[in-house]
Amino acid sequence: MANNTQAAPAASAEAQRSRSGVILVVIGLALLILAPFFLYPVFLMKLLCFGLFAAAFNLLLGYTGLLSFGHAAFFGGAAYFTAHAAKVWGWSPELAILLGVAGAVVLGLIMGAIAIRRQGIYFAMITLALSQMFFFFCLQAPFTHGEDGIQSVPRGSLFGFINLNDTMNMYFFVAAVFALGLFCIWRIVNSPFGMILKAIRENEQRAISLGYSVANYKLAAFVMSAAFTGLAGGVKALVMQFATLTDVQWQMSGEVILMTLLGGIGTMAGPIVGAGVIIALQNFLATSNIPVTVITGLVFMICVLLFRRGLVGELADSKLGRMIGLR
Amino acid sequence: MTMVFGVPIQALMGQLLVGLINGSFYALLSLGLAVIFGLLRVINFAHGAQYMLGAFVALLALNWFGLNYWFALILAPLVVGLFGALIERSMLSRLYKLDHLYGLLFTFGLALTLEGLFRWQFGASGQPYAPPAALTGGMNLGFMFLPIYRGWVIVFSLVVCIAVWALIEKTQLGAKLRAATENPTLVQSFGINVPMLLTLTYALGAGLAGLAGVLAAPIYQVSPLMGTNLIIVVFAVVVVGGMGSIMGAIVTGYLLGVAEGLTKVFYPEASNIVIFVIMAIVLILRPAGLFGKEA
Amino acid sequence: MTALLEVRDLHAWYGESHVLHGVNMHVNKGETVCILGRNGMGKTTTLRSIMGIVRKREGRITLGGQDLMAMALHRTARAGIGYVPEERGIFATLTVEENLMLPPQIASGGMTVDEIYRLFPNLEERRRSPGTKLSGGEQQMLAMARILRTGATTLLLDEPTEGLAPVIIDAIGEVLRELRKRGMTVVLVEQNFRFAAKVADRFYVMDHGQMSHEFPVGELAARMDMLHETLGV
Numbered sequence: 001m002a003n004n005t006q007a008a009p010a011a012s013a014e015a016q017r018s019r020s021g022v023i024l025v026v027i028g029l030a031l032l033i034l035a036p037f038f039l040y041p042v043f044l045m046k047l048l049c050f051g052l053f054a055a056a057f058n059l060l061l062g063y064t065g066l067l068s069f070g071h072a073a074f075f076g077g078a079a080y081f082t083a084h085a086a087k088v089w090g091w092s093p094e095l096a097i098l099l100g101v102a103g104a105v106v107l108g109l110i111m112g113a114i115a116i117r118r119q120g121i122y123f124a125m126i127t128l129a130l131s132q133m134f135f136f137f138c139l140q141a142p143f144t145h146g147e148d149g150i151q152s153v154p155r156g157s158l159f160g161f162i163n164l165n166d167t168m169n170m171y172f173f174v175a176a177v178f179a180l181g182l183f184c185i186w187r188i189v190n191s192p193f194g195m196i197l198k199a200i201r202e203n204e205q206r207a208i209s210l211g212y213s214v215a216n217y218k219l220a221a222f223v224m225s226a227a228f229t230g231l232a233g234g235v236k237a238l239v240m241q242f243a244t245l246t247d248v249q250w251q252m253s254g255e256v257i258l259m260t261l262l263g264g265i266g267t268m269a270g271p272i273v274g275a276g277v278i279i280a281l282q283n284f285l286a287t288s289n290i291p292v293t294v295i296t297g298l299v300f301m302i303c304v305l306l307f308r309r310g311l312v313g314e315l316a317d318s319k320l321g322r323m324i325g326l327r
Numbered sequence: 328m329t330m331v332f333g334v335p336i337q338a339l340m341g342q343l344l345v346g347l348i349n350g351s352f353y354a355l356l357s358l359g360l361a362v363i364f365g366l367l368r369v370i371n372f373a374h375g376a377q378y379m380l381g382a383f384v385a386l387l388a389l390n391w392f393g394l395n396y397w398f399a400l401i402l403a404p405l406v407v408g409l410f411g412a413l414i415e416r417s418m419l420s421r422l423y424k425l426d427h428l429y430g431l432l433f434t435f436g437l438a439l440t441l442e443g444l445f446r447w448q449f450g451a452s453g454q455p456y457a458p459p460a461a462l463t464g465g466m467n468l469g470f471m472f473l474p475i476y477r478g479w480v481i482v483f484s485l486v487v488c489i490a491v492w493a494l495i496e497k498t499q500l501g502a503k504l505r506a507a508t509e510n511p512t513l514v515q516s517f518g519i520n521v522p523m524l525l526t527l528t529y530a531l532g533a534g535l536a537g538l539a540g541v542l543a544a545p546i547y548q549v550s551p552l553m554g555t556n557l558i559i560v561v562f563a564v565v566v567v568g569g570m571g572s573i574m575g576a577i578v579t580g581y582l583l584g585v586a587e588g589l590t591k592v593f594y595p596e597a598s599n600i601v602i603f604v605i606m607a608i609v610l611i612l613r614p615a616g617l618f619g620k621e622a
Numbered sequence: 623m624t625a626l627l628e629v630r631d632l633h634a635w636y637g638e639s640h641v642l643h644g645v646n647m648h649v650n651k652g653e654t655v656c657i658l659g660r661n662g663m664g665k666t667t668t669l670r671s672i673m674g675i676v677r678k679r680e681g682r683i684t685l686g687g688q689d690l691m692a693m694a695l696h697r698t699a700r701a702g703i704g705y706v707p708e709e710r711g712i713f714a715t716l717t718v719e720e721n722l723m724l725p726p727q728i729a730s731g732g733m734t735v736d737e738i739y740r741l742f743p744n745l746e747e748r749r750r751s752p753g754t755k756l757s758g759g760e761q762q763m764l765a766m767a768r769i770l771r772t773g774a775t776t777l778l779l780d781e782p783t784e785g786l787a788p789v790i791i792d793a794i795g796e797v798l799r800e801l802r803k804r805g806m807t808v809v810l811v812e813q814n815f816r817f818a819a820k821v822a823d824r825f826y827v828m829d830h831g832q833m834s835h836e837f838p839v840g841e842l843a844a845r846m847d848m849l850h851e852t853l854g855v
Contacts, residue, residue: 067428118614124428132603133603136600297437297440297442298436300432300435301436301440304429502723506715513675515696516699517704517725519725520696
């Protein structure tokens with residue numbers, strides 16, 4: 001009996017949560033479809049790319065507890081691979097993007113295999129150093145064209161018949177990739193595999209003593225995160241029609257950390273909200289003469305000192321959040 | 328012309344010198360990082376920005392107040408150390424009870440802010456800083472020409488490194504620091520003001536970065552971004568050495584500087600990345616680092 | 623006679639778990655008081671709360687009229703109190719002498735280094751070796767010696783005899799009697815009441831976060847049945 005009275009409210013809270021989850025997803029999809037009719041589509045596409053990037057990063061930081069300071073390598077690397085395949089080899093957009101993802105996976109395997117040998121802050125420093133190494137490679141390799149980058153990348157035709165030079169076509173392609181990517185990440189997080197990742201995040205020693213080969217799980221999470229990051233980077237190269245050193249620089253790794261931290265580490269919606277705020281902020285500051293890094297640096301410090309749960313985390317914990325069943 | 332391994336000895340010696348110079352900065356900076364990390368368990372991402380700050384203190388002291396290099400050598404570490412103490416007291420100290428990653432993220436934000444502010448104020452391009460008159464010119468060593476300022480940097484930074492090592496390993500203050508690294512609560516229960524010790528330690532680390540900045544000013548140009556890329560290399564140095572030992576940080580700094588210099592002679596294309604490659608190899612063979620004790 | 627150390631209705635928590643449930647005790651100047659009790663009853667927590675190492679605490683703790691509850695951790699020692707933890711807390715990266723010299727002097731009247739080396743000759747022989755290279759008994763001596771140097775007049779000692787050989791235990795007993803002669807006030811936590819009987823003036827028995835009994839050393843024999851029952855020995 002005592003059990004039943006306890007279980008009933010818990011079950012109804014669970015139902016409430018999944019109901020409001022469905023409602024939020026429906027609202028999100030509606031926004032995704034309607035937004036380009038009200039806002040500048042290229043801005044929106046950039047936002048979606050960074051939203052997917054941050055969500056992929058959060059798969060690692062939020063759900064596995066690993067802070068990578070080197071995700072720019074996957075984002076910018078995939079952008080280079082996609083741009084090169086589309087421009088020099090004339091590949092179709094979907095294949096060019098797939099090549100970007102494959103490249104990010106290979107980079108992820110190499111960097112991950114080395115970095116997971118240490119934990120915590122060392123992991124962060126090692127990923128940073130390895131991505132810096134990749135940056136120098138991109139600076140010197142001929143196919144990236146050094147400081148100039150790969151410019152005027154053709155968007156081409158999706159599957160040979162959807163002309164992506166049409167902005168709306170391009171937008172809905174990006175929106176579809178974004179939605180699909182998020183859906184996959186959501187499935188991974190809520191799968192048995194995702195549960196083990198969370199167990200590793202909570203208590204690595206216990207996960208080891210339960211017999212899980214923690215190193216393999218970490219590597220798998222790292223590579224998956226790299227793959228989705230590559231997807232975001234490849235699509236971004238087609239959206240912006242260029243790939244440059246900016247995307248492989250360590251500042252980019254810092255930016256994605258900030259987006260995730262600002263939105264809310266370990267929440268599904270957080271990284272997307274964070275990406276939205278940061279991209280909007282950058283657009284806004286582009287016209288002023290204050291360097292963006294001053295503002296991003298300050299936001300970083302404030303988040304770490306005062307809002308470690310991020311915007312979505314704080315909202316979910318507020319009265320309003322509890323009312324609509326976010327928590 | 329004398330040749331070594333098919334390379335003229337002058338070129339070899341020249342790059343060895345460059346390697347020793349870079350190694351001096353790697354050693355000074357990784358020493359500061361190790362001192363801070365040992366007690367605070369914080370990776371000070373702002374170390375590069377504090378190095379830049381030291382160089383700017385030297386430049387501005389000269390331009391605004393006419394204070395020369397020798398004043399700057401004393402003034403800059405004090406200014407940067409004081410700045411570090413204020414940051415530690417007011418903000419960083421609130422993060423010690425949390426996951427250590429927050430300290431890294433906070434100092435990363437601090438680095439971005441500082442570098443952005445200086446770029447806003449002084450522009451991104453570098454400004455020259457002349458070496459003091461007493462240290463200009465050079466010496467002909469027979470096999471090579473040694474600019475005196477460079478020799479000074481190597482000798483002086485070595486002296487500073489050894490002094491800091493002795494401070495920590497051989498003095499009573501150092502004993503307090505080592506004890507607080509092992510068990511801060513017990514040390515504080517003895518009546519030692521550990522929070523103050525933490526502030527002093529951060530100030531010492533930041534001050535060392537500031538000192539390195541002054542030393543660097545006449546060699547590299549003084550620019551807001553001079554510390555940014557350097558700090559990432561120093562992180563790799565720290566990973567190679569392991570942060571368990573002060574001496575380890577110093578030795579690794581010089582070794583990797585020389586390794587980088589030699590790479591410039593034999594395979595210049597790889598000189599930018601050789602330290603990262605060494606880091607990867609060390610991680611595969613000996614994950615705890617050359618001098619690291621922890622697993 | 624007013625008490626030097628006074629603890630009133632002390633509660634303490636480790637995180638969420640409530641460990642002390644209203645501890646009342648007092649220690650007179652120059653007295654050696656021993657707290658007996660089984661493991662997990664709150665003896666160590668009592669010492670750590672008095673010292674201020676456990677911060678989540680409520681109630682009243684005064685030492686010679688000074689309120690210890692209001693002090694920052696590093697101020698407590700300056701009120702004249704020293705703590706020797708159960709795990710001894712010898713630092714591995716410090717030499718024996720550095721360990722000895724680590725706690726700052728808080729008052730005059732502490733032992734000089736020469737006096738300490740006379741009392742613990744082993745420590746002088748090994749003063750240059752790392753602290754943790756000492757034997758368990760020597761580490762215990764060092765942990766006590768470094769507090770004696772500071773001039774503290776009240777000593778909190780947590781299970782000094784644990785895991786030590788009988789001849790070392792006798793030596794520690796000798797030191798404690800010497801300290802009493804010098805007027806030192808001591809709070810001793812012990813499981814070994816045969817040892818405690820030789821050094822203590824008065825006993826508290828601790829049970830589930832409270833003091834359940836209090837009696838002078840003279841009543842020890844009469845209390846044996848109760849002790850066997852509560853201590854399970």
